[in-house]
Structures are given as structure tokens and as C-alpha cells.
Amino acid sequence: MRILLVTVLLCIVHGIAFAQDKHHLLVITGGHGFEKVPFYNMMDSLGNFTYDHIEQPKANELIASPAIDKYDALVFYDMNDSITPSQKRAYLRLLQKGKAMVFLHHALVSYQQWDDFQRIIGGKYYEKATAVNGSLVKSTYQHDVVIPVKIENPTHPVTKGLADFEIYDEVYGNFLTQPTIRPLLSTTHPGSSKYIAWTNPFGHSEVLFIQLGHGPEAFRSPNYRKLLRQGIEWSIIRHR
Numbered sequence: 368m369r370i371l372l373v374t375v376l377l378c379i380v381h382g383i384a385f386a387q388d389k390h391h392l393l394v395i396t397g398g399h400g401f402e403k404v405p406f407y408n409m410m411d412s413l414g415n416f417t418y419d420h421i422e423q424p425k426a427n428e429l430i431a432s433p434a435i436d437k438y439d440a441l442v443f444y445d446m447n448d449s450i451t452p453s454q455k456r457a458y459l460r461l462l463q464k465g466k467a468m469v470f471l472h473h474a475l476v477s478y479q480q481w482d483d484f485q486r487i488i489g490g491k492y493y494e495k496a497t498a499v500n501g502s503l504v505k506s507t508y509q510h511d512v513v514i515p516v517k518i519e520n521p522t523h524p525v526t527k528g529l530a531d532f533e534i535y536d537e538v539y540g541n542f543l544t545q546p547t548i549r550p551l552l553s554t555t556h557p558g559s560s561k562y563i564a565w566t567n568p569f570g571h572s573e574v575l576f577i578q579l580g581h582g583p584e585a586f587r588s589p590n591y592r593k594l595l596r597q598g599i600e601w602s603i604i605r606h607r
């Protein structure tokens with residue numbers, strides 16, 4: 368009887384501990400404006416996570432320090448170009464170890480001069496016309512458009528339960544993707560490149576990139592919130 372009671376109590380305590388064991392995110396912004404209140408309303412709505420917020424270039428100092436280890440996943444909503452050689456090495460070291468990293472929207476534009484970054488995130492938005500394999504590439508953007516979104520991989524944990532949807536958001540066009548990407552979402556919008564969300568293996572990590580997410584219309588979208596919640600959850604589980 369006593370053993371049973373102790374077992375029951377332990378289960379209850381364990382259950383409480385599990386419920387309270389929220390995953391801890393680092394949300395990284397800076398280098399591009401955004402509407403903060405609706406963005407953080409969305410982050411707060413995700414439920415299963417607590418988060419700290421830091422702006423660039425301070426974020427890269429934290430990423431290069433041992434304090435980064437306490438975060439279960441890094442969520443990048445920055446657009447940053449300033450990074451030191453030792454900070455670059457820190458990104459590569461973390462990815463080699465298998466750190467969970469999720470990149471959103473204008474994070475694709477970061478680090479125009481750092482070639483490894485496109486191999487990490489799985490693509491590149493070219494701010495300036497650049498010769499790539501003999502042809503000039505310059506990326507584009509278009510605000511305030513209705514984007515038809517197709518689920519490319521409906522069985523993936525990130526897209527599970529989502530059906531094709533439309534979202535009022537911003538498209539990026541003429542950005543390039545790496546051959547290693549594993550597509551999750553695509554669009555036929557004429558102003559956009561085809562794939563708009565993917566995972567990309569790098570080191571022992573598999574980063575997640577979601578191009579969507581410019582402003583309040585996306586932040587409020589139940590489809591976008593579901594995508595982001597499932598994306599962060601998948602990323603944490605994938606890198607445990």
C-alpha cells in the first residue's frame with residue numbers, strides 16, 4: 368500500500384514537473400523593422416515555450432558564449448550583416464553539435480558576405496545583382512499580396528494537420544535555394560521563388576526556414592501560428 372502511494376505521488380510530482388518544463392527559446396531580432404506588439408502576441412500565443420529576446424549585434428555575442436547552451440532553440444527574426452570570425456565559428460560549432468535553429472522571413476537576407484550562411488539556411492536572397500554560375504541574380508520583394516501556399520510534405524511534423532492555404536503577406540522573388548533543402552511549402556505566386564519553407568541539414572543540425580512572416584496579417588494567421596508552433600516543436604525534438 369505504502370509503495371503504491373509513493374508511486375502515485377511520484378507520478379503526480381513527475382506530471383507536474385513535466386507540465387512546467389517549458390522549452391526555452393532565444394528570439395533574435397534586429398536589423399529590420401517589424402511590428403513588435405503583434406509579433407510578440409504571436410510568440411506568447413504559441414504556449415509551450417518561454418523565451419528571451421535579444422537584438423543584434425548583441426545576439427551574436429551571446430551565441431559565441433557558453434550561455435547559449437541554456438536555450439533549447441534559437442529563433443532568428445533578424446536581418447544582420449555584422450559578425451566576427453569567432454562568431455562565425457560559434458555558429459558552425461553549434462550546428463556541428465546539433466543546435467536547433469529556426470530562421471524566419473528576412474533572416475534569409477542576413478550575412479550577404481558570408482558564404483557559409485547560405486549553406487546553413489539553405490538559400491540566399493541577393494540584395495545586389497550578383498553573378499552566380501554565369502548569370503546575374505538579384506532578388507526582389509513584393510508587399511501586401513495574397514499568397515497561395517501549397518503543402519509540399521503533408522506528413523512532416525512541421526506541416527502536419529495543415530491544408531493548402533492562402534495568406535496575406537510578402538513574397539520574395541529570385542532568391543536561390545541550395546540543392547540540399549527538403550521542401551515543406553511552395554507557392555505559384557508569380558512574384559515568388561517556388562519553395563517558401565524547408566528544412567536543411569547542416570552539420571548535426573537540420574535548420575528550418577520559413578519565408579513567410581512579414582507583418583501582423585501573418586502573425587495573426589492561425590495557419591502561420593500552427594506552422595511556427597509545430598516548426599519550433601519539431602526543431603527541439605529533432606535536436607534533443
Ligand SMILES: [Zn+2]
Nearest residue numbers: 472473537581
Ligand atoms: Zn518583410
